[in-house]
Amino acid sequence: MNKVLITGGAGFLGKRLAKKLLERGQLNGPDGKPRKIDRLVLLDMAAPAGLDDPRIEVITGDIADPALLRRAVDAEVGSIFHLAAVVSGAAEADFDLGMRINLDATRDLLERCRALGHKPRFVFTSSVAVFGGKLPDVVPDDMATMPMSSYGAQKVAGELLVSDYSRKGFLDGRTLRMPTISVRPGKPNAAASSFASGIVREPLNGEAAVAPVAPGTRMWLMSPRRAIENLVHGHDLDAEAVGLPRTISLPGLSVTVQGMVDALRQVAGDAVADRVRWEPDDAIRRIVESWPGAFAATRARALGFTADDNYADVIRAYMEDDMA
Amino acid sequence: MNKVLITGGAGFLGKRLAKKLLERGQLNGPDGKPRKIDRLVLLDMAAPAGLDDPRIEVITGDIADPALLRRAVDAEVGSIFHLAAVVSGAAEADFDLGMRINLDATRDLLERCRALGHKPRFVFTSSVAVFGGKLPDVVPDDMATMPMSSYGAQKVAGELLVSDYSRKGFLDGRTLRMPTISVRPGKPNAAASSFASGIVREPLNGEAAVAPVAPGTRMWLMSPRRAIENLVHGHDLDAEAVGLPRTISLPGLSVTVQGMVDALRQVAGDAVADRVRWEPDDAIRRIVESWPGAFAATRARALGFTADDNYADVIRAYMEDDMA
Numbered sequence: 001m002n003k004v005l006i007t008g009g010a011g012f013l014g015k016r017l018a019k020k021l022l023e024r025g026q027l028n029g030p031d032g033k034p035r036k037i038d039r040l041v042l043l044d045m046a047a048p049a050g051l052d053d054p055r056i057e058v059i060t061g062d063i064a065d066p067a068l069l070r071r072a073v074d075a076e077v078g079s080i081f082h083l084a085a086v087v088s089g090a091a092e093a094d095f096d097l098g099m100r101i102n103l104d105a106t107r108d109l110l111e112r113c114r115a116l117g118h119k120p121r122f123v124f125t126s127s128v129a130v131f132g133g134k135l136p137d138v139v140p141d142d143m144a145t146m147p148m149s150s151y152g153a154q155k156v157a158g159e160l161l162v163s164d165y166s167r168k169g170f171l172d173g174r175t176l177r178m179p180t181i182s183v184r185p186g187k188p189n190a191a192a193s194s195f196a197s198g199i200v201r202e203p204l205n206g207e208a209a210v211a212p213v214a215p216g217t218r219m220w221l222m223s224p225r226r227a228i229e230n231l232v233h234g235h236d237l238d239a240e241a242v243g244l245p246r247t248i249s250l251p252g253l254s255v256t257v258q259g260m261v262d263a264l265r266q267v268a269g270d271a272v273a274d275r276v277r278w279e280p281d282d283a284i285r286r287i288v289e290s291w292p293g294a295f296a297a298t299r300a301r302a303l304g305f306t307a308d309d310n311y312a313d314v315i316r317a318y319m320e321d322d323m324a
Numbered sequence: 325m326n327k328v329l330i331t332g333g334a335g336f337l338g339k340r341l342a343k344k345l346l347e348r349g350q351l352n353g354p355d356g357k358p359r360k361i362d363r364l365v366l367l368d369m370a371a372p373a374g375l376d377d378p379r380i381e382v383i384t385g386d387i388a389d390p391a392l393l394r395r396a397v398d399a400e401v402g403s404i405f406h407l408a409a410v411v412s413g414a415a416e417a418d419f420d421l422g423m424r425i426n427l428d429a430t431r432d433l434l435e436r437c438r439a440l441g442h443k444p445r446f447v448f449t450s451s452v453a454v455f456g457g458k459l460p461d462v463v464p465d466d467m468a469t470m471p472m473s474s475y476g477a478q479k480v481a482g483e484l485l486v487s488d489y490s491r492k493g494f495l496d497g498r499t500l501r502m503p504t505i506s507v508r509p510g511k512p513n514a515a516a517s518s519f520a521s522g523i524v525r526e527p528l529n530g531e532a533a534v535a536p537v538a539p540g541t542r543m544w545l546m547s548p549r550r551a552i553e554n555l556v557h558g559h560d561l562d563a564e565a566v567g568l569p570r571t572i573s574l575p576g577l578s579v580t581v582q583g584m585v586d587a588l589r590q591v592a593g594d595a596v597a598d599r600v601r602w603e604p605d606d607a608i609r610r611i612v613e614s615w616p617g618a619f620a621a622t623r624a625r626a627l628g629f630t631a632d633d634n635y636a637d638v639i640r641a642y643m644e645d646d647m648a
Contacts, residue, residue, distance in 0.1 A: 095492060132568075133568065133569070134466075141468070142458075142467060142468045143466060143468055144465070144466045144467055144468050144469065145468065145469070146487075146568070146569050147484065147487075147488065148491070148568070150488050150492065153484045153485070153487070153488040156480075156484055157481045157484055157485075160471065160477045160480055160481055161477070161481075163470075163471075163477070164471065164474050164477040167472070168419060168474065244456075244457065244470070244472070245457070245470050
């Protein structure tokens with residue numbers, strides 16, 4: 001029996017990853033060869049809607065609850081995608097909540113994997129929010145992290161643990177530093193980057209949207225489709241190919257917020273693009289403008305990770321995948 | 325009442341710092357002006373020997389014990405020097421012990437400071453062990469950390485917390501990344517860098533010593549005298565001058581291990597220097613050779629931190645300070 005666990009499995013990325021894994025039916029095992037997925041365990045605070053497959057097992061509850069983790073991570077779990085997190089704005093507003101979920105629960109999960117003894121494969125997602133301060137236009141792989149948010153600090157701490165647990169042979173981890181995902185479907189959330197989906201999604205749905213940063217602010221973006229491809233690719237890489245550290249800054253698409261609105265205008269017309277209002281919000285600007293707008297991602301490209309080609313196509317993919 | 329707390333206060337650096345602070349009698353307060361030290365609290369597993377001053381209060385016990393921390397960090401504590409740690413070799417041999425002391429106890433201490441509400445000044449010591457992997461000959465301030473030991477990973481996590489707690493206004497922290505301290509008095513310890521003192525100290529005391537790394541291995545060193553000066557200097561800097569991140573890589577002296585033995589020969593003669601035997605030890609090499617041999621330390625120098633001039637003088641200072 002080979003189980004695959006997705007934490008945050010009811011979230012938008014988690015559900016999309018679940019669908020992809022059910023379609024594929026397999027992931028590489030410890031020997032580097034494809035292994036059938038017998039069961040897909042989705043762990044989240046609420047049950048995911050719209051997924052129906054006999055291989056799915058849903059576990060709901062607080063990921064910071066050790067009893068829940070023991071239930072979710074048993075001896076048959078071969079792979080874990082740890083996507084559950086308190087997003088940047090929420091972790092900034094509630095420091096203790098962010099520490100509990102982003103740091104403590106991550107560590108508990110790693111400890112649980114260590115206790116299994118068979119070195120499960122562990123894919124952790126990190127973020128551009130680990131960077132801040134004075135940065136070059138294109139951030140190289142060996143740039144120092146300097147989080148300007150608690151979320152970013154907690155993510156770096158998680159990266160360190162994933163690398164050290166891997167180095168010690170407790171599990172086989174890899175951390176993917178994800179660009180900002182755009183376009184996310186659904187509602188705005190408490191992430192400081194929420195607008196990076198909202199300024200496309202809301203206008204396409206006939207609603208007004210606010211761009212809270214300067215038009216020239218450069219974002220490092222990835223579409224949900226591409227993110228899922230890269231998560232699966234990151235899982236399936238051999239540990240020797242990844243090496244140390246286990247943290248990999250992914251390639252992405254570098255676009256200014258003005259460029260995003262221009263692409264929206266190109267794809268959907270003036271009436272839609274004119275629904276975006278520019279209204280600077282200092283709290284959001286402080287966080288978002290501390291993030292880098294482009295990365296070299298040299299190591300990731302050499303490992304076969306890929307980026308979207310242009311933002312107009314990203315918008316078209318959103319319309320295709322997520323607009324009913 | 326203004327109390328200053330030193331964790332690891334019975335250790336060699338802790339005791340030396342205590343002596344210096346008692347001599348000085350003051351440290352800068354939150355307003356940047358000198359403030360009298362009314363009490364010096366030394367927290368460690370055992371009581372420090374050889375310190376006698378009415379201002380000293382000794383608290384012994386496990387720093388990971390919350391009740392002990394509550395006793396040690398009360399409303400009158402204005403400054404904390406957090407030196408207590410499980411050293412690199414020991415944290416590698418006992419992963420859980422390293423996590424408990426180097427990460428959990430550091431976090432508990434930061435939480436305790438946060439609970440006080442008056443933003444005590446917090447000086448944390450980190451290490452060259454936060455770096456590893458492929459490094460340039462001279463490591464710049466914005467180099468990515470990449471610990472190759474659990475000790476290093478735990479220290480980076482502590483650095484991140486100190487910066488984030490400072491950014492959030494929970495306390496006024498600063499982390500000093502210390503070079504390897506040489507020459508430490510006393511006995512060898514479980515640090516992978518223990519030999520960097522042993523190859524001078526033991527021969528001077530008539531004993532044989534082993535150099536477990538290649539002669540060309542370049543070390544980044546600082547004498548105990550200089551370390552204490554820099555710790556006090558780091559404490560007394562204004563928060564605005566330090567800025568973010570609160571982590572500062574200190575300047576140091578870059579010497580090969582062969583150069584250290586040559587300096588010993590110059591200061592103490594052939595008979596003494598010939599007591600050093602070259603016997604590579606793979607476990608120690610793996611850790612020590614992952615550390616950088618030189619840093620730019622641009623920011624630290626601009627902030628007024630200083631390095632030793634040459635290793636022969638460092639040996640002479642050891643003979644003066646520590647050989648009875």
